[in-house]
Amino acid sequence: MMLNRLLSLIFLITLFTGCEQSFIPETKDNFDRELMLENWVDLHIKPGYAQYLSALNELAIKNVDFKTAPSTSTLDALRNTYLQAYESWQMVALFEIGEAEKLGMRGYTNTYPTNIEKVKSNIEQQNINLALPSTRVAQGFPALDYMLFDKIKADELVEKLSANDCSAYLDLLISRLQKLATQVNDSWNVEERSSFVQNPESVDRMVNDFLFYYEKYLRAGKVGIPAGVFSGDPLPMNVEAPYSSKYSKNLLLTALNAAQAFFNADNSLADYLEFMDKGEIAIAINNHWEQAKRLLKDIDPSLKDQINENNLQLLEVYDELQKAVVLLKVDMLQALSIQVDYVDADGD
Amino acid sequence: MLTATNTKHASPLATFRIFFGLMMFASIIRFWANGWIEKLYLEPSFQFKYYGFEWVSVPAPSLTYGLFTLCALSALCISLGFKYRWSMAIFFLSFTYIELMDKTTYLNHYYFISVLSLMMIFLPMNRYFSWDARNMAYKYVPAYSINALKILIAIVYIYAGLAKLNSDWMLKAMPLSIWLPSKYSIPFLGDFLHQKWAHYFFSWAGAIYDLFIVFFLLYKPTRVWAYLTVIIFHMLTGVLFPIGMFPYVMIVSTLIFFDAPMHQRILTLMAKLSGLGVHQLKSNETWRPSPQVKYFLSIYLIIQILLPLRFLAYPGKLFWTEQGYRFSWRVMLMEKAGYAEFKVVDAATGKSFKVDNSDFLTAFQEKQMATQPDFIVEYAHFLGQHFTKQGHENIEIYVESYVALNGEKSKPFIDPNVNLLEINDSFAHRNWVLPFND
Incomplete structure (x- = not known):
């Protein structure tokens, strides 16, 4: 008796839902997240890595040039390509997702401050396995920065770097960067792209990774930590690229511009907020970034020198970057209903 | 309801016990299999403590796993009705201890399990169709022991419904307006979770459901339909939100509103399937617990009715200060x-x-x-x-x-x-x- 009633009800429900499905018009007024993901891959991630990889290849060529004809001019050319590669890196550092995440690319490419003692001992020992996590502090751009901008006379440095041990380590550092970049660049093939674009979790992941990068590596790593926000006393040698020194502000600006471009890109997060009637959040975030960039205009090209001369000015930049963190992590995540962590525990 | 001296058939308590034990066993296994023991209790170096329970700490890893094992085994014993009171007490203590270890993981569902299991220690859930009753079964129990369960479930639903009667939920469809659009990838439903009317529909339907479902379950002519609504409602929330086992726990718990004949049919089926034989179900005895139980249950339930009202003692916006927010069945509210x-x-x-x-x-x-x-x-x-x-x-x-x-x-x-x-x-x-x- 009851079973009959139950069955008839289930039948009714199926009928009802079946009908409803065909009644609902095919209006797609949802925000097109798939398009957002496609744009991220096609317009930012893939071109970014391609550009980065070719900059590294250029660096490798100039390294060979220097080796075959060591001179201050070939060293200058090597230094220039180093800087260009470092800048290209800032454009992709925010995409630690997929293969890059698996490899821990950011850790091997840009862990600073570099450990000078370790770099020296690696140069002596030769044939170091740079895939070991313990070697992260002695490789990547920070190690190159130390080696290429050693504070000794130019001709002495040419001699030092062209010696067999140093030359071998330079080769090793550059080929390691190339290897990582190639692996990540190759991973964004057709299958990877489509599985990323079609996975509904990709938006949450990408945004979480982006915010993690922005908060930890851009805000804290490039500005907060050297300015002493987390230690009480400033740590000028903890800036990015402290040996070449005069490039550090530029690296920060490049990274900030890359983050902003990602945020404001066509059909990206700013548009998504706009779609959710929360455009004012995107405007507020951009205002803080623009203000940070305005303040950066009066800052020394060398963040190290700036910290030593007038740290308060850099702390003002930090404050603007920090205000954006609150808007990104609190207001934006809530507006887009993106979970802030990966703990898949139950809610209630 | 509690003062009634009449007796009722014991079968609803038996099915409740069996399903409760199985659900709890499955919950612990699921928690374990998801790696949450490690992630939520063993990995963190710092734990947030409940007021008055600062002494509760996470034991050494092997003991923590032991605690979960104990909890899971006692749940199985509850289901079997094996040394029921001891099993129930051990379950209540181990489960509650786990919850007290870190309030980060507080969920109303877990609190419900603690409240329910403490009460169940004092209910004659094992007098019929259980290991404990293998030699001496009691066919009848005091009606209040079944009613106490119904009252507790009513408290949960009705307070959950009352909590929804605020301007954010009813007039702004908040927070569902935030949550639902992000569920776009759910087949079929996903297509209209973006629409404003859907947010209002789910908000209002949820409030009405919580406020009135118990009454429709109590009233015999509407009971079957109400129960189907229970199933649909909880399965839907289960699809939309990450709430784990809770939908199943509620679907099974609300069976208590059905009269004995249906429970007897379930038990007969179980007896046949398990090979225990139907003789287990034959008895004409009435279980008479000590009279204090009645008073304990009354006081316990009155406390449960009063506790969610404590927010009235504080100024300011409840959602903001959260004083009096927990332990009050404010589920998925903000x-x-x-x-x-x-x-x-x-x-x-x-x-x-x-x-x-x-x-x-x-x-x-x-x-x-x-x-x-x-x-x-x-x-x-x-x-x-x-x-x-x-x-x-x-x-x-x-x-x-x-x-x-x-x-x-x-x-x-x-x-x-x-x-x-x-x-x-x-x-x-x-x-x-x-x-x-x-």
Whole structure:
């Protein structure tokens, strides 16, 4: 008796839902997240890595040039390509997702401050396995920065770097960067792209990774930590690229511009907020970034020198970057209903 | 209902016991299999404690796993009705201890299990169709022992419904307007979860369901339809939200509203399938518990009715201060996101530095901490101890915190000029939480 009633009800429900499905018009007024993901891959991630990889290849060529004809001019050319590669890196550092995440690319490419003692001992020992996590502090751009901008006379440095041990380590550092970049660049093939674009979790992941990068590596790593926000006393040698020194502000600006471009890109997060009637959040975030960039205009090209001369000015930049963190992590995540962590525990 | 002297058939209690035990066993196994014992209890180096239960701590890893094993085994024993009272008591204690280890993981569902299992210790759930009753079964139990379960379920639903009667939920369809659109990938439903009418529909339907479902379950002519609604409602919430086993627990628990004949049919089927034989079900005895049980249950349920009302004693917006928020069946009621950055100041020199929360908390703990005042103070005290131990002197701790509630713009949350080390959180009004200003 009851079973009959139950069955008839289930039948009714199926009928009802079946009908409803065909009644609902095919209006797609949802925000097109798939398009957002496609744009991220096609317009930012893939071109970014391609550009980065070719900059590294250029660096490798100039390294060979220097080796075959060591001179201050070939060293200058090597230094220039180093800087260009470092800048290209800032454009992709925010995409630690997929293969890059698996490899821990950011850790091997840009862990600073570099450990000078370790770099020296690696140069002596030769044939170091740079895939070991313990070697992260002695490789990547920070190690190159130390080696290429050693504070000794130019001709002495040419001699030092062209010696067999140093030359071998330079080769090793550059080929390691190339290897990582190639692996990540190759991973964004057709299958990877489509599985990323079609996975509904990709938006949450990408945004979480982006915010993690922005908060930890851009805000804290490039500005907060050297300015002493987390230690009480400033740590000028903890800036990015402290040996070449005069490039550090530029690296920060490049990274900030890359983050902003990602945020404001066509059909990206700013548009998504706009779609959710929360455009004012995107405007507020951009205002803080623009203000940070305005303040950066009066800052020394060398963040190290700036910290030593007038740290308060850099702390003002930090404050603007920090205000954006609150808007990104609190207001934006809530507006887009993106979970802030990966703990898949139950809610209630 | 509790004072009635009449007796009822014992079969509803038996099915309730069997399903409850199985559900709890499955829940523990699922929790374990998901790696949550490790992630939620063993990995964090710091735990947030409940007021009055600061002494509860996470035991050594092997003991923690032992605790979960004990909990799972007692759940199986409950299902079998094996040494029922002991099993129930052990289950209640182990389950509740686990919940008390870290309030980061607080869920109303878990609290419901604790409240329910404490009460079940005193109910004659094992007098019929159980191991304990293998030689001597009792066919009848006092009606109040079944009614007590119904009342507890009624409390949960009705308070959950009353809590929804606020302007955010009813007039702004918040927080469902935030949550539902992100479920776009769910087949069929996903297509219209973006639409405003759907947010209002789900908000209003949820409130009406919670407020009235118990009455439709109590009233015989509507019971079957009400129960089908229970199934649809909970399965739907299960699809839409990450709420684990809870939908199944409620679907099974609400079977208690059905009369004995249906339960007898379930038990007969179980008896046949398990090969136990139907003779287990034959008895004409009436179980007469000690009269104190009745009084205990009455007081217990009255406390359960009063406890959710304690928020009335506090000024300010409940969602903002959260004083009186927990233990009150406020389920899926608000969307709160926060950010809290702590500053450690040397009072003598004025020097200061900020704390990287990820040095001490997991992402989940940090998320919970940033929106709940009691967590913030507790964490600040922990930081005070930590940095004092590290040799810092004259420490003061301040927090710069922002919280966004139900899609409103984020606002300053805790008074940034208050040295949190001077705050001792208690049941008193928290004047160090900045006002919400709607």
